Amino acid sequence: MANLFKHLQWSGMSRSLLLSCVPLMSVTVLACVLAATNYFYRLSPAQEHLAQVEAAYQTTLRAQAALQAKRKTQEEMRTVKLKLDEVWRGLPTETEFASLALAISELGRSERVTIPGMQYAVERSHADGMPVKASISFSVTGEYAAVYRFIHRLESADSYVVIESLNASRTAKSEKGGASSVVFHVTVATFLRPNPTTGSLS
Structure with missing residues (x-):
């Protein structure tokens, strides 16, 4: 009987102890729930901030690539402009056209070929300040080797002169019985x- 009483007494104490722990357990569970909620609330802005940083980084990379492409294009345009300026300065002026014809005559004389005369043609440009096309037509008579050297030197000249047409018309027998002339x-x-503009004298 005494043992039964003690058992009931311990059971009552255990129940009382258990009941007293219920509020503590509730507080613990509530604290865990609040901690988890706070963690997820903090995690969401962090992930959003990380996504914003990643988007800004990608935007910066694209802007840098576009800037590099633009800079490369500008450098290429600058190179083209320098080459065009060099070609422009190498072109003869309208007043130097007669000197070009004289240089061709001197070249023929040095190669012992005959140039009896020349015909000139200058196309007018519809736009001011633009280059105009000019051509010189002439006949060259001489031995084949001499004419060949003349044509070769004319083609390899430093000036911007191109041979537009080249036709052999006939072969003539030399009067002295030497080599045939072409x-x-x-x-x-x-x-x-x-022509470069010059300032007027006051």
Whole structure:
């Protein structure tokens, strides 16, 4: 009987102890729930901030690539402009056209070929300040080797002169019984830049 009483007494104490722990357990569970909620609330802005940083980084990379492409294009345009300026300065002016014809005559004389005369043609440009096309047509008579050297030197000249047409018309027998002479009709063309403007004297 005494043992039964003690058992009931301990059971009552255990129940009382258990009941007293219920509020503590409730507080613990509530604290865990609040901690988890707080963690997820903090995690969501962090993930959003990380996504914003990643988007800003990708935008910066695209902007940098676009800037590099633009800079490369500008450098290429600058190189093209320098080459165009060099070509422009190498073109003869309209007043130098006669000197070009004289240089061709001197070249023929040095190669012992005959150039009896020349015909000139200059196309007018519809736009001011733009180069105009000019051509010189002439006949070259001489031995084949001499005419060949003349044509080769004319083609390899530093000036911007191109052979537009080259036709052999006939072969003439030398009067002295030497080598036969050949006759070529040649047309060379170039572009002339406008004469540089000069200031008027006051």
